Amino acid sequence: MIQTVKTKACLNNHIFEFVIPTPDGKFIARYSEAGLCELNFPSSQPGDPPIQPGPEPPEIIRKWHAQTVGALSDALTGRGPDRFPPLDLSAGSDFQQRVWRALLKIKNGETRSYGEVASAIGNAKAVRAVGGACGANPVPVLVPCHRVLAAHQKLGGFSSDMSWKKKLLAREGVRPADGWAK
DNA sequence: TAAGTGCGTCGTT
C-alpha cells in the first residue's frame, strides 16, 4: 500500500532521501551507500517536508528502501518485521552503536530497562548514558528504542512525542500493570 | 501508595 514518492541526493555524500507515507504520517528515510542511516518520525509541524526530486537511486538502494517500507509498515501495526534493510549506524560513537545493537536484540513485544541495556553492553553503571544513546537513535521504530523503559516498568522518556512511545508499545501488546498505556 | 529530594555514575557537548 505504501508507495515511494521522491528521492533526493543530499549533501555531497551519496545520501538518498525518501518520503514514506503511512497512516501515521510521512516518515523520512535516508540511505548511505552502507544502508539505512536515518528514519524520521512524521513532522509535527504542519506543511509537507520539502523534498526535491533527485536522481534515480541505484538499484540496491531501491531494494533497501522496499525493505524499509515493509519493515516500517509491520512495525507500525505491531508486527515484528521479518525483513530489515541493512542499517548504517556508523555515525554514532562506539558507545552509542553498542547500545543500538543491543536494542536490536529486544524482540517485538518485549521490553528492557535502561539498566538492563547497560548491563547487556557490559557497562552496568552507564545507565543514564544509555538513555542518552537511546535519544540519539537515528533509526527509531526499527531500532526499537521505544522498548526501553525505566525501572519497574515505568514509562521513562522519549525524545520526540511521548505519544509515539506509548503508541508503539501498545501496538505490540505491551501493557504494564500500572496502566500508563493509553 | 505516591510524590519529591539528593546523590552516584557516565557518555556527550
Place this chain on the structure above:
DNA sequence: AACGACGCACTTA
C-alpha cells in the same frame, strides 16, 4: 564543567 529518555535510598504526606 554542566547536562540527561536513570536508579536507588530516603523523606513526606
